[in-house]
Amino acid sequence: PVVCMSQNLLPFESKELLRYGWSVSALKFILLRLTQGYSFQLSDGVIFLTDYAQKTVLKVTGPLKARTVIIPHGLANRFVRAPRPQQFVQNYTAERPLRLLYVSMVDQYKHQWTLVEAVALLRRRYPWHLSLDLVGPSSPPAMERLSASLKKFDPDGAWAHYYGAVPYSKLHDIYSASDIGVFMSSCENMPNILLETMGAGLPVACSRLGPMPALLGPEGKYFCPEDAQSVANALRRMIESPELRTEMAKSSWKRSHDFTWERCANDTLAFLASFVSNRANQQ
Numbered sequence: 001p002v003v004c005m006s007q008n009l010l011p012f013e014s015k016e017l018l019r020y021g022w023s024v025s026a027l028k029f030i031l032l033r034l035t036q037g038y039s040f041q042l043s044d045g046v047i048f049l050t051d052y053a054q055k056t057v058l059k060v061t062g063p064l065k066a067r068t069v070i071i072p073h074g075l076a077n078r079f080v081r082a083p084r085p086q087q088f089v090q091n092y093t094a095e096r097p098l099r100l101l102y103v104s105m106v107d108q109y110k111h112q113w114t115l116v117e118a119v120a121l122l123r124r125r126y127p128w129h130l131s132l133d134l135v136g137p138s139s140p141p142a143m144e145r146l147s148a149s150l151k152k153f154d155p156d157g158a159w160a161h162y163y164g165a166v167p168y169s170k171l172h173d174i175y176s177a178s179d180i181g182v183f184m185s186s187c188e189n190m191p192n193i194l195l196e197t198m199g200a201g202l203p204v205a206c207s208r209l210g211p212m213p214a215l216l217g218p219e220g221k222y223f224c225p226e227d228a229q230s231v232a233n234a235l236r237r238m239i240e241s242p243e244l245r246t247e248m249a250k251s252s253w254k255r256s257h258d259f260t261w262e263r264c265a266n267d268t269l270a271f272l273a274s275f276v277s278n279r280a281n282q283q
Contacts, residue, residue: 001275001278002043003045003047004066006048006054007189012059013187016108016109016186017030020108040064041066043066044066045069046068046069049070049073049189049190050072050211051211051214052210052211054068069267071264072190072264073261074260074263075196079196081172081175083249086245086246089239092128092130093129094129098130098179100115100179100181101179101181102115102132102183103135103174103175104183104185105136105139106134106138106143107142111226112142112146113148114225114226114227115132115182115228116134117153118232119132119159119235120154121229123159128239130239133163134161135165135166135174136164138164171196172196178200180202180238181197182206183206184231185209185225186210189211191215194212195256198215199253203245203248204216205221205222205223205234205235207223207225208224215255221238
């Protein structure tokens with residue numbers, strides 16, 4: 001028996017592919033769409049990580065003969081930290097600003113440049129002490145866009161900081177040092193980074209696209225990741241209300257408990273074992 005797992009949704013979302021134009025990356029994703037779709041059609045079973053991912057893939061491949069199942073990934077225990085007390089924005093100072101955090105690779109569908117512009121809008125309109133931390137490796141074309149945005153909105157590097165790639169073993173410390181999490185991606189299969197942010201006890205402002213609303217839940221504050229004003233509006237509502245941030249953090253933290261690697265492993269092994277059992281019965 002052959003079982004496949006779908007982990008990369010970029011090849012199956014045409015709008016996201018168009019962000020890469022005529023490039024080697026675009027060609028790679030097109031080839032992955034063909035080869036992965038062919039693999040799914042030939043498989044006995046296919047594991048999807050989210051309901052959104054399954055529906056998106058099946059729109060491209062059509063119905064599969066394979067048995068399918070949805071088994072989300074889990075959250076490592078070291079990321080889990082109970083929500084902290086939320087402070088009034090007036091309590092933050094230039095020495096201790098309210099820290100916004102976005103962890104993600106810098107790529108065409110991650111929209112870090114829009115977030116930089118959104119925070120700049122807030123800093124211009126309100127007397128708030130805000131800082132933005134961006135963490136993650138980068139692809140050259142997208143890094144050019146981010147660098148241009150940083151140069152335009154924070155030429156002195158006073159409040160927006162890009163730290164590049166950080167060892168995975170140290171990421172939980174970065175979450176713990178932040179006040180609000182932001183997730184800007186427009187294409188995800190299973191957004192593990194969003195799950196980590198939720199588990200870290202942070203209130204999260206989030207992209208309204210893809211599987212993100214289903215993961216974060218109705219209490220999340222959502223925005224269009226390509227519209228700086230939309231992002232700024234969502235952040236403003238959170239920043240103005242420590243009560244809202246408290247409720248958001250508690251809700252998303254509780255939801256993160258549903259995603260464990262133990263559950264993922266047990267469900268995956270049970271799905272695999274069912275094919276072995278069926279094959280044995282047929283013989």
